Amino acid sequence: MTDDDMVVRELLLICGSLRAASTNMAMMRTVLQMLPDGVAGTLYEGLATLPHFDPDDDHDPLPAAVESLRASLRGADAIMFCTPEYAGGLPGSFKNLLDWTVGGQEIELPVGWINVSTAPGGAQRAHESLGVVLGYTGAQVVATACKQIPVRRDLIDSDGTIGDETIRSEVSHVIAEILTHVPRQHRTVGDQGAGLGG
Numbered sequence: 001m002t003d004d005d006m007v008v009r010e011l012l013l014i015c016g017s018l019r020a021a022s023t024n025m026a027m028m029r030t031v032l033q034m035l036p037d038g039v040a041g042t043l044y045e046g047l048a049t050l051p052h053f054d055p056d057d058d059h060d061p062l063p064a065a066v067e068s069l070r071a072s073l074r075g076a077d078a079i080m081f082c083t084p085e086y087a088g089g090l091p092g093s094f095k096n097l098l099d100w101t102v103g104g105q106e107i108e109l110p111v112g113w114i115n116v117s118t119a120p121g122g123a124q125r126a127h128e129s130l131g132v133v134l135g136y137t138g139a140q141v142v143a144t145a146c147k148q149i150p151v152r153r154d155l156i157d158s159d160g161t162i163g164d165e166t167i168r169s170e171v172s173h174v175i176a177e178i179l180t181h182v183p184r185q186h187r188t189v190g191d192q193g194a195g196l197g198g
């Protein structure tokens with residue numbers, strides 16, 4: 001290994017909410033901030049630009065937003081999701097993202113999720129649904145990296161992350177659990193971009 005080599009694992013963070021002040025996105029930013037050395041995080045920010053899934057459009061050349069999503073997935077070693085529940089299920093835009101992956105091999109990765117809901121029902125139906133949908137994608141759901149960590153909106157700091165120490169301690173446990181399932185791999189620094197492109 002030369003000085004230019006480093007151990008890099010890529011964690012892709014996908015939020016199911018489009019809301020500007022989203023609690024789920026605050027959690028994803030917090031995970032990004034807390035990643036240990038040797039782990040690179042990418043916050044997926046293309047949810048709003050994805051076209052509606054249509055099997056007739058699922059061929060080359062793909063819509064640019066879909067190609068970008070799939071490139072992000074191909075470059076990832078693991079995925080963390082964080083989604084709200086809408087009307088007893090997954091937000092439509094997030095389900096749409098998942099539909100673009102069903103039938104492909106992009107999510108055949110270790111995945112986990114953090115459920116930040118403070119609602120009495122704990123957004124359980126959305127997360128049951130997420131588990132069902134991921135069952136169609138070949139994802140390897142890491143049970144110990146799927147955790148309910150309720151986050152009140154007033155716990156989001158002005159920088160858009162969550163500074164609360166109790167919450168961060170639980171988040172660090174989830175990060176450690178997902179990374180346990182990702183083999184360390186050696187990539188040359190200059191190879192990281194190539195990895196993202198698949």
Ligand SMILES: Cc1cc2nc3c(=O)[nH]c(=O)nc-3n(C[C@H](O)[C@H](O)[C@H](O)COP(=O)(O)O)c2cc1C
Nearest residue numbers: 017019022023024025084085086087088089119123
């Ligand atoms: C249209 C709509 C439907 C919702 N339905 C549910 C629901 O079925 N169950 C639930 O626990 N929360 C529900 N909520 C509350 C959201 O999950 C909650 O506001 C959450 O914080 C949104 O996530 P965000 O802060 O990341 O945007 C709903 C909110 C909206 C706007």
